[in-house]
Amino acid sequence: MSITVHVPSPLRGECEGASRLQLSATSVRAALEELERRYPALHRSICDETGKVRPHVNLFVNLAHVRDRDGLDTALAPGDILMILPAVSGG
Amino acid sequence: MSERVIACIGTKKGLFVAESGKTRRRFELRGPFGPGVAVYSTLIDGRGTPRIYASSCNPYFGMKILRSTDLGKIFKETKSAPGFPKEDGRALINIWSLEAGNGRNDLWCGVEPASLFRSSDGGNSWEMVPGISNHEHARKWQPGNGGLCMHTILRDGNRVHIGISTGGHYLSEDGGTTFAASNKGVGAGFMPDPYPEFGQCVHKIAGHPDAPGRLYMQNHGGWAEWDGPGGRRPDIGVLRSDDHGKTWRSIAKGLPSDFGFPIVVHPHDPDTVYVAPLETSTRTCPGGAPAIWRSEDGGGSWKRLARGLPKKESFFTILRDAMDIDELSAPALYLGTTTGQLWLGRDGGDEWSCLFDSLPPIHCVKVAVV
Numbered sequence: 001m002s003i004t005v006h007v008p009s010p011l012r013g014e015c016e017g018a019s020r021l022q023l024s025a026t027s028v029r030a031a032l033e034e035l036e037r038r039y040p041a042l043h044r045s046i047c048d049e050t051g052k053v054r055p056h057v058n059l060f061v062n063l064a065h066v067r068d069r070d071g072l073d074t075a076l077a078p079g080d081i082l083m084i085l086p087a088v089s090g091g
Numbered sequence: 092m093s094e095r096v097i098a099c100i101g102t103k104k105g106l107f108v109a110e111s112g113k114t115r116r117r118f119e120l121r122g123p124f125g126p127g128v129a130v131y132s133t134l135i136d137g138r139g140t141p142r143i144y145a146s147s148c149n150p151y152f153g154m155k156i157l158r159s160t161d162l163g164k165i166f167k168e169t170k171s172a173p174g175f176p177k178e179d180g181r182a183l184i185n186i187w188s189l190e191a192g193n194g195r196n197d198l199w200c201g202v203e204p205a206s207l208f209r210s211s212d213g214g215n216s217w218e219m220v221p222g223i224s225n226h227e228h229a230r231k232w233q234p235g236n237g238g239l240c241m242h243t244i245l246r247d248g249n250r251v252h253i254g255i256s257t258g259g260h261y262l263s264e265d266g267g268t269t270f271a272a273s274n275k276g277v278g279a280g281f282m283p284d285p286y287p288e289f290g291q292c293v294h295k296i297a298g299h300p301d302a303p304g305r306l307y308m309q310n311h312g313g314w315a316e317w318d319g320p321g322g323r324r325p326d327i328g329v330l331r332s333d334d335h336g337k338t339w340r341s342i343a344k345g346l347p348s349d350f351g352f353p354i355v356v357h358p359h360d361p362d363t364v365y366v367a368p369l370e371t372s373t374r375t376c377p378g379g380a381p382a383i384w385r386s387e388d389g390g391g392s393w394k395r396l397a398r399g400l401p402k403k404e405s406f407f408t409i410l411r412d413a414m415d416i417d418e419l420s421a422p423a424l425y426l427g428t429t430t431g432q433l434w435l436g437r438d439g440g441d442e443w444s445c446l447f448d449s450l451p452p453i454h455c456v457k458v459a460v461v
Contacts, residue, residue: 048183049181049182050180056151057151057152
């Protein structure tokens with residue numbers, strides 16, 4: 001099933017400049033695994049070596065933060081949008 | 092092309108490169124490279140065609156290594172940055188040191204949490220060095236105020252010296268395969284045992300190729316007034332070793348404070364060493380009047396160098412890698428501050444002037460003549 005991954009501008013260099021990626025995945029975890037296979041540098045920017053999502057990276061499925069659903073096991077349906085967003089913090 | 096002086100300035104907001112002729116009258120500034128991302132370590136590798144490396148430490152998206160082959164006009168990411176094996180359980184937090192290895196493309200890299208990595212292809216791929224990264228002490232090291240960082244990698248033939256905050260000084264005598272804690276005489280003011288086997292908060296270690304057994308260390312000092320168990324611990328902050336780091340002794344007498352971060356050795360004289368004393372409580376310039384202190388007799392005595400530096404109302408910090416010295420016949424010191432100033436100390440620090448006064452907070456400065 002096809003979902004769309006929205007890539008924030010600082011990470012587009014890791015996926016040949018694409019702002020949106022189409023891929024097949026039934027969960028957020030599967031989507032990240034697919035990203036790791038296709039764009040390892042992009043995956044490294046989202047997850048650390050242990051596979052955990054980096055602390056300042058937020059993943060949303062449509063409008064819901066995955067932490068408010070089932071984390072990486074959050075199910076994806078055809079047409080869903082997985083958004084990668086850096087947390088808002090500064091200094 | 093005539094010789095150029097290149098200063099790489101790692102800041103909170105990216106890497107800047109300043110370039111000048113040998114007179115050092117006027118520096119042209121380029122950057123920021125890796126804009127908006129903190130740089131904690133740079134390396135100017137002058138072997139063959141010079142290459143510049145820099146760590147780009149992004150708290151959002153992880154660590155990168157930047158590389159330039161045109162003296163810092165264009166930087167590109169290497170193919171990968173150091174990373175722990177998946178099964179290790181640790182994750183990279185920061186990159187604190189980059190040093191050249193033996194081979195043309197060999198690099199060493201110290202990271203947080205304190206671990207060592209090596210590359211044999213100019214930073215495109217990395218392997219963890221297990222002898223220190225998986226040392227039996229490694230899971231007992233504690234983060235200091237700046238994190239659990241491996242900030243010093245000093246190589247001398249088959250000897251490799253490692254400085255860890257807080258972990259102490261570790262020595263390998265087999266080219267980096269095995270390491271042993273080597274902290275005899277290195278104090279720890281913040282532990283019940285003032286002279287533990289390991290766990291000291293070493294801030295920086297420096298050496299000189301003409302005196303390979305000699306090392307200088309800026310340790311975490313400032314414990315002269317300690318009145319807890321174990322008694323006072325004065326003068327544990329500035330140390331010297333004459334036996335390849337096996338034993339250490341204080342050379343802090345005569346300094347206004349034994350607390351500080353960087354320590355730098357004159358490129359042509361192993362007896363001449365520089366420190367930047369700071370007030371212990373604030374980690375800023377003593378009395379608001381910055382000064383670098385120079386010893387020309389290996390730490391036996393010290394002279395205050397402040398001509399041209401502010402005389403008052405200056406409360407910056409000089410971080411562990413924010414002081415360097417070039418290799419010209421009359422070397423100049425370069426001093427980066429947390430308030431974003433880069434100072435040039437001509438004639439070995441006798442006369443200071445401000446090169447740039449409004450950079451982002453400076454983490455590290457490396458200088459080379461290429």
